[in-house]
Amino acid sequence: MIRIFLRAVLFFAILCPAATSFSAERPRDTRRTVPIHYEQREISQLVSTIARATGRRYIFDDTLRGRVTITVPGRVSEDEAIALLNAALLIKGFAALPIGDDTTKIVPLTETASGAPLVVGPLDPEAERPITTMIRLRHADASQAVTALGPHVAASGAALPYPPSNSVILAGTEARVARLMTILRILDQTENESILVRTLRHRSASTVAEILEVTFNEGRRLTARAGIWVDERTNQIIAQATPVRLEAIRATIDEIDRLDEGEGLIRVVRVLNRNVEEIAEILQSMQQESDQRRPGDPAGLAWQIGESLANRPYTVAVDQATRSILLSSDPETLALLVSVIDQLDRLPPRVAVDVMILELVRPSGYKLGIDYFLPVLEPSSATAPAVFLSSGGASTSPTSDLFSTGVPSGPSSGDFVFGRYTRSPLQLSLDSDSGDPITINVPRENISFAAGASRAETNILMRPHILAMSGEEHKIFVGSEIPVPVGSSSGNNEEIGPLGALGNQQTIERKDVGVELIVKPTVGQEGVVILDLKVEISEMQSSLAGPVDQVGPTFAQRTIESSLRLAEGEFAVLGTSNGSAEAVSEVGVPFLKDIPFLGAFFRTDSRTRIDNDLLIVVEAHILRSPSEDVAYTIRRRIAMERAMSRVADLESLDSNPFAVLLDTVNHEAGALRLSEAFDEDGFKTEITAWESTSGMLWDVYLTGFESFEMAGGVARRLSEAGWSPEVTVLSPENELAGD
Numbered sequence: 001m002i003r004i005f006l007r008a009v010l011f012f013a014i015l016c017p018a019a020t021s022f023s024a025e026r027p028r029d030t031r032r033t034v035p036i037h038y039e040q041r042e043i044s045q046l047v048s049t050i051a052r053a054t055g056r057r058y059i060f061d062d063t064l065r066g067r068v069t070i071t072v073p074g075r076v077s078e079d080e081a082i083a084l085l086n087a088a089l090l091i092k093g094f095a096a097l098p099i100g101d102d103t104t105k106i107v108p109l110t111e112t113a114s115g116a117p118l119v120v121g122p123l124d125p126e127a128e129r130p131i132t133t134m135i136r137l138r139h140a141d142a143s144q145a146v147t148a149l150g151p152h153v154a155a156s157g158a159a160l161p162y163p164p165s166n167s168v169i170l171a172g173t174e175a176r177v178a179r180l181m182t183i184l185r186i187l188d189q190t191e192n193e194s195i196l197v198r199t200l201r202h203r204s205a206s207t208v209a210e211i212l213e214v215t216f217n218e219g220r221r222l223t224a225r226a227g228i229w230v231d232e233r234t235n236q237i238i239a240q241a242t243p244v245r246l247e248a249i250r251a252t253i254d255e256i257d258r259l260d261e262g263e264g265l266i267r268v269v270r271v272l273n274r275n276v277e278e279i280a281e282i283l284q285s286m287q288q289e290s291d292q293r294r295p296g297d298p299a300g301l302a303w304q305i306g307e308s309l310a311n312r313p314y315t316v317a318v319d320q321a322t323r324s325i326l327l328s329s330d331p332e333t334l335a336l337l338v339s340v341i342d343q344l345d346r347l348p349p350r351v352a353v354d355v356m357i358l359e360l361v362r363p364s365g366y367k368l369g370i371d372y373f374l375p376v377l378e379p380s381s382a383t384a385p386a387v388f389l390s391s392g393g394a395s396t397s398p399t400s401d402l403f404s405t406g407v408p409s410g411p412s413s414g415d416f417v418f419g420r421y422t423r424s425p426l427q428l429s430l431d432s433d434s435g436d437p438i439t440i441n442v443p444r445e446n447i448s449f450a451a452g453a454s455r456a457e458t459n460i461l462m463r464p465h466i467l468a469m470s471g472e473e474h475k476i477f478v479g480s481e482i483p484v485p486v487g488s489s490s491g492n493n494e495e496i497g498p499l500g501a502l503g504n505q506q507t508i509e510r511k512d513v514g515v516e517l518i519v520k521p522t523v524g525q526e527g528v529v530i531l532d533l534k535v536e537i538s539e540m541q542s543s544l545a546g547p548v549d550q551v552g553p554t555f556a557q558r559t560i561e562s563s564l565r566l567a568e569g570e571f572a573v574l575g576t577s578n579g580s581a582e583a584v585s586e587v588g589v590p591f592l593k594d595i596p597f598l599g600a601f602f603r604t605d606s607r608t609r610i611d612n613d614l615l616i617v618v619e620a621h622i623l624r625s626p627s628e629d630v631a632y633t634i635r636r637r638i639a640m641e642r643a644m645s646r647v648a649d650l651e652s653l654d655s656n657p658f659a660v661l662l663d664t665v666n667h668e669a670g671a672l673r674l675s676e677a678f679d680e681d682g683f684k685t686e687i688t689a690w691e692s693t694s695g696m697l698w699d700v701y702l703t704g705f706e707s708f709e710m711a712g713g714v715a716r717r718l719s720e721a722g723w724s725p726e727v728t729v730l731s732p733e734n735e736l737a738g739d
Helices: 002-015 017-024 043-054 078-091 142-152 174-190 205-216 243-256 276-285 300-309 331-344 493-503 598-602 626-646 648-653 668-680 708-720 732-737
Strands: 037-042 057-059 067-071 094-098 103-108 130-136 158-162 167-173 195-199 227-231 236-240 266-270 315-319 324-328 350-363 367-369 386-396 417-422 427-431 438-441 447-451 454-462 465-469 474-490 504-523 529-541 554-566 571-588 603-623 658-665 684-692 695-705 726-729
Touching (some): 043 067, 043 078, 067 708, 078 130, 078 158, 078 167, 094 427, 103 438, 142 167, 142 174, 167 174, 174 626, 174 708, 174 726, 195 243, 195 626, 205 236, 205 243, 276 324, 300 331, 324 331, 350 529, 465 474, 465 504, 529 603, 598 603, 626 684, 648 684, 658 668, 658 708, 668 684, 668 695, 695 708, 708 726
Parallel strands (some): 057 103, 067 130
Antiparallel strands (some): 037 067, 094 103, 195 236, 227 236, 266 324, 350 465, 350 603, 367 427, 447 454, 474 504, 529 554, 571 603, 658 695, 684 695
């Protein structure tokens, strides 16, 4: 019966396209969803097709050319279809700019080198055809997975998170997308591996491991045993098991790794995270009266507990070899001391902050289109950036007997300031009076591009990567120290003697001129990063108050301060005008314009007003704790080994590297029946067995697909017939190595 049913499904779903449409109309929710499978379709036709399916209007011209493949096994929502189209446009060198509620304009990216090569004529046999697809993740967070994928994404590709469905959109060449798919599947499986890493404070890891082996592994079959390992250097226990058994192991460790009651008048407490001597000094200071205690404890709760330690008799000693503190006192005082150490030894969360400060130099006829940062997030008032702009204007440094306080001025009428939240890809647009915007990706390096008859350019002023503890402030300065005269005096000639006028003295101070960045990240309770940001830019200008030798140089200073609330995968983009100038260029007939006197008749001076915008792009990631890092590394290694073992028996199929994972079953007989049914209908099938945490599983693959498009087409039809297929690559070890 199973074989007859499968044959019927395949006949109606794959061999008969009309029947596929009928199956899509079965009683299941397909409202607001569209099928996405287009093989090497002309991109302008693709835009028109998706426009009809989503009801959105697209405006583009005949420069929109090239072929691209977009394929997703199942149906996608209208928003997902638009996101897939935007990714395909990106790799072809185009950007989609919303110009209304239901209208989008497609314009070329200025950085054409970042687009995928245009396919003209026969397809490239070396798998360089542009591919776009979407992978829905089951276990991992899409934004975090994209962050991990970052180093593997080429400049000509894209890996974009789509949080509403916890999906990742991949775009690039077929070879690159295949590699990213493999890595992404491994990252997704990594989050499903149950690993526990625990650093013990009171007991030896070796002793606890022996107890766990007896409790959870003795008398069990080899496949049912929990993996238990010990790192004696860090006194860590590492365990791998099913989620239920892992919770039991965690509870057992909690029961064992604690101080026994009635241990006497001495305690030995291991310090896990902080400096042992630093904690010992804090404990000793708590013995004093409150007005004599040294500040420096970042954990307020520890001081609250330690209030009752004043004038109590206890001694504190340090054993550096074991990173332990030896305490001696009465039982009540010892219990208080242990509680204080627990609070002091908690490591604050770590945060990675990436900041890019760049200036955009543009002709005044081109305005920065701040509405075009894509894709724009719509933050609520509670999370909206609060930006404060201070224009220091021009100030003079006093010299000689003058002590001026400077002449500050507020922002000019042309100043603006804005703050936006967005996600990758980060793009900005220059709007001209002609209505044809110029769009660029926020660059990884300085670039120059044409803006009408003039040039525009971006200059990166600072791009630091900062690792900080939660609540820790960091300051970075890039610039120079400028000597500034601030005063002078003349000595008494009678006292100086023959030196006379040479007795004048001048006081010099040095002033920092450049870019200063101050960041202070704090991890909030909701898993977001609250970032206090301050950027100060100073520079020397022409003197406004008089000769430099009399009044000193003139400095211009601008400060931007903001308090940001950043979730994983979000950017904050802040910007303001940063002054203007006039550029003069000479235009004329070559050679003739250089003739003395007569050359004036063959040349003209072109004057262009140049505006300067300052942009600040900020991104923050909450890092794992050291124990979580160890657990994640182990999970990723296990996931890698399992991914390789699942396709180890299919190495002979490298000539046709793409396959469709039809199903995973927990009985070999069921896998064989499924394989036989598809074999009889003309498919090539393979079965592989692999061991998971819960036991043996069998994968059933449809193989023999030379390209991503072929596998994607079959997967889409199977999805319409009710299956949940996955397009996969059969050689993950080669894909991960970049072969």
